[in-house]
Amino acid sequence: MKTFELRKLLEEVKSGQVEVEQAVDHLKELPYKDIGIAKIDYHRELRNGYPEVIYCEGKDVGHIQQIVGEMLKGNNNILATRASENVYKAIKEICPDAEYHPLARIITVKRKEVSAPDSYIAVVTGGTSDIAVAEEAAITAEMLGNRVERIYDVGVAGLHRLLGNLDRITHAKVVIAVAGMEGALASVVGGLVDKPVLAVPTSIGYGANFNGLSALLSMLNSCSSGVAVMNIDNGFGAGYMASMINKL
Known part of the structure; x- marks a missing residue:
């Protein structure tokens, strides 16, 4: 969604032309961002409750680095599964706080705390x-x-x-x-x-x-x-x- 379209939607909510629930539903359908080699689904968390997860196996290392770089702009937590040591090194270059869990083959980046239930x-x-x-x-x-x-x-x-x-x-x-x-x-x-x-x-x-x-x-x-x-x-x-x- 372009900036002017978002402003228009916000104005319609303020003026009462659009209900808040309708606006949220519209936001859920917002398009992804096409970066050429991938389409980043920024609104996955809004729709499903959790942000997009990167499956690394079979992907080009440079492509993964590019995807992570784009996702970091949102300052969200990142979870990358089936990742090799080489993938971790590439991500570490652009994200020093990335952590590698070799046994699970998972890379994590924690930018914000997620509240956990008591259970x-x-x-x-x-x-x-x-x-x-x-x-x-x-x-x-x-x-x-x-x-x-x-x-x-x-x-x-x-x-x-x-x-x-x-x-x-x-x-x-x-x-x-x-x-x-x-x-x-x-x-x-x-x-x-x-x-x-x-x-x-x-x-x-x-x-x-x-x-x-x-x-x-x-x-x-x-x-x-x-x-x-x-x-x-x-x-x-x-x-x-x-x-x-x-x-x-």
Whole structure:
């Protein structure tokens, strides 16, 4: 929207020609900014509650740097997922306060605090091999303004570990269960808590795991009610959805 169009809209609101609700609806439909290699959606947060997130894998490093540079003009928090060390170095050149979380492969830039509700999200993993995906979920949720409890390495091969942490899990508003192999963790957690469980299958496992397909199918076929399944290794999607649930 051009400056004169925005002024006109504001004048119409002041004069009573346009209701505030109508103006907000109009602003939600504002166009993106086309910078040639990408179209920056500045009003994602207005429409969806969260700003646009940069998915880095497969993108040219120079393009990512250009996108981040444009997004920094809005002085908003930035979350870039599936980022390599080279991408981080490029972003660091234009944004010294950028932080890299190598395990989660996430880059974060915090320019403003986001208020967190009193409730929290529990991120639970079957084993330590699942922690990379779990950290993607946890850091995503934290950047979106949530408190996160990490409960790692409590898989069904040693069920006493899960039961020993049940109190922390049951008091969460939503649980993210991250597991590879046969993916049984989500069903077990789902049968023990009265909260929504977001199951994330990981590509961890031996040959018949089929790079996470076995865990995915097990979770999809869970007999526990209240279990919803994300795509393989999609920690970001789980963290985003958990944030939406936690803030309801």
